[in-house]
Amino acid sequence: MDAPCHISSGDVPGSEYASQWFMDQFIHVWDIATEAGQDQTLDPDLVALCMPVAEKVRASIRDSDAFGNDIRGDATDSPQT
Numbered sequence: 828m829d830a831p832c833h834i835s836s837g838d839v840p841g842s843e844y845a846s847q848w849f850m851d852q853f854i855h856v857w858d859i860a861t862e863a864g865q866d867q868t869l870d871p872d873l874v875a876l877c878m879p880v881a882e883k884v885r886a887s888i889r890d891s892d893a894f895g896n897d898i899r900g901d902a903t904d905s906p907q908t
Contacts, residue, residue, distance in 0.1 A: 828840065828841040828842040828845065829841060829842070832844040834847075836887065836888075846880045847880060847884065849877075849880075850877045850880045850881060850884075853869070853873060853877055854877075856869065857869060868907070869907050871905075871906065871907070874906045874907050875906060878906065885897075
């Protein structure tokens with residue numbers, strides 16, 4: 828997991844790439860459930876595991892102009908929201 832992996836933003840350790848890949852696949856579970864009209868509730872423990880990865884990715888792309896402004900929920904929203 829320490830071996831470097833080349834991704835579009837540069838080389839990262841395998842562990843970081845695996846974390847990003849997992850988060851991407853996990854988010855697609857929600858996409859598929861939504862389109863299939865199924866329950867969209869994600870496992871809260873897995874959502875919690877993805878949050879640090881999502882925050883790191885968000886911070887790294889914030890200045891790329893590829894995304895709009897952050898949209899933040901309020902304190903009563905679930906971590907999935």
